[in-house]
Amino acid sequence: MGTHPVTNERIKTTRRGFKTKKEAQIALSRLQVDFEKSNLQLAGKPSLTFKELYDLWLKQYRLKVKPSTIATSRRFVEDYCLQYFGKLKLEKITVSYCQEIVNKWHSQYKQYHYFRKVVAQILQFGIKMEIIDSNPMRKTELPRKIEVEQFPNFYSKKQLETFFNCLEDHIEKSGRTSTKLLAFFRLLAFTGMRKSEALALQWQDIDFFNHKLTIGKTLAVDENGQIIVQEPKTKSSQRVNMLDQKTVEILKQWRKNQKSWYLNLGYNTSKESQYLFTNKFNGLYYPQAPNDWLYNILEKYELPKITLHGFRHTHASLLFESGANLKEVQDRLGHKDVKTTMNIYAHVTPEKMKETGERFANYVNF
Numbered sequence: 001m002g003t004h005p006v007t008n009e010r011i012k013t014t015r016r017g018f019k020t021k022k023e024a025q026i027a028l029s030r031l032q033v034d035f036e037k038s039n040l041q042l043a044g045k046p047s048l049t050f051k052e053l054y055d056l057w058l059k060q061y062r063l064k065v066k067p068s069t070i071a072t073s074r075r076f077v078e079d080y081c082l083q084y085f086g087k088l089k090l091e092k093i094t095v096s097y098c099q100e101i102v103n104k105w106h107s108q109y110k111q112y113h114y115f116r117k118v119v120a121q122i123l124q125f126g127i128k129m130e131i132i133d134s135n136p137m138r139k140t141e142l143p144r145k146i147e148v149e150q151f152p153n154f155y156s157k158k159q160l161e162t163f164f165n166c167l168e169d170h171i172e173k174s175g176r177t178s179t180k181l182l183a184f185f186r187l188l189a190f191t192g193m194r195k196s197e198a199l200a201l202q203w204q205d206i207d208f209f210n211h212k213l214t215i216g217k218t219l220a221v222d223e224n225g226q227i228i229v230q231e232p233k234t235k236s237s238q239r240v241n242m243l244d245q246k247t248v249e250i251l252k253q254w255r256k257n258q259k260s261w262y263l264n265l266g267y268n269t270s271k272e273s274q275y276l277f278t279n280k281f282n283g284l285y286y287p288q289a290p291n292d293w294l295y296n297i298l299e300k301y302e303l304p305k306i307t308l309h310g311f312r313h314t315h316a317s318l319l320f321e322s323g324a325n326l327k328e329v330q331d332r333l334g335h336k337d338v339k340t341t342m343n344i345y346a347h348v349t350p351e352k353m354k355e356t357g358e359r360f361a362n363y364v365n366f
Contacts, residue, residue: 001013015028033129047091051082053122054122056125057125067222067228076115077122081119084101090131102137113142116137123137153306153309153313154310157321163297166297166301167182167297168182170296170301180277182250185294191247192311192315195287196219196287197232199284199287201276201277203272204272206251215232216239232334269282319332
């Protein structure tokens with residue numbers, strides 16, 4: 001465990017009887033906290049710094065969340081929080097100081113509420129481990145979110161058709177015989193799947209005969225910057241969507257092109273475990289890559305601005321426009337909470353809003 005602060009003797013301890021490695025790691029984490037706290041009390045030293053508590057919290061946090069979540073939390077803490085809290089002793093962190101930093105984050109970053117949340121999580125861990133008695137960050141007031149005018153992050157039916165016309169022109173003029181980009185954007189727009197879900201697709205996930213697509217994993221980047229494929233965030237994200245005939249034909253053509261193209265590069269992509277979208281080395285793409293595909297097309301053809309996630313909103317809004325009900329849209333998009341689906345419904349296309357008004361007037365009929 002370390003050395004005794006008074007006798008300077010090395011301290012060793014043993015714990016047995018754990019059924020799993022996770023149970024042993026949790027026990028170790030608690031022992032380390034208890035040992036550190038006891039040593040500080042014996043030596044008459046001040047409490048831990050925030051950085052020391054963060055290191056203890058991180059060890060425990062790794063046991064309960066996905067690697068991609070760890071990566072995001074580390075980026076928030078290490079890039080935006082430690083500069084203000086890292087060297088501070090825990091008993092020196094006050095509510096007024098926390099409020100000052102929250103206000104500073106609010107003035108500089110859109111994600112200020114996430115920074116506040118993760119610092120509060122770390123301090124709350126300190127309370128659970130009986131290192132500190134209160135959580136000053138939880139007592140702060142969250143400033144009002146600054147309203148920023150945003151572009152409509154979805155396409156109308158006509159805009160979507162224009163996008164795909166431009167995409168096909170882009171593929172033809174670029175001299176590309178493959179339909180990789182067409183297959184990728186077709187899946188986003190016609191299934192409503194997330195970018196991370198599309199990048200994790202394997203050919204075994206597609207049932208060409210029955211026109212079924214199984215969505216059950218996501219691509220992410222871990223805290224070491226490595227690309228990983230992992231379970232989705234919620235069980236509702238695991239779903240089976242039906243594919244339309246044209247999407248199936250595009251996917252079949254892309255598979256044919258993929259085999260031919262990669263064979264020339266020295267890769268055999270015939271296995272069912274082959275991923276649909278890979279780089280020239282047949283490796284998985286970093287999540288940023290499709291963003292570059294999209295921005296190049298939008299800029300080249302001066303199309304209305306939209307994000308990759310906007311195709312998911314487009315799919316949802318056009319589903320509503322086509323007559324799908326709330327439950328159908330929720331299931332197809334894999335939303336755990338119907339409120340998320342409702343939020344999209346609140347931003348349906350102008351055509352749908354006009355239709356709603358006409359439907360009411362026709363029904364009342366006076």
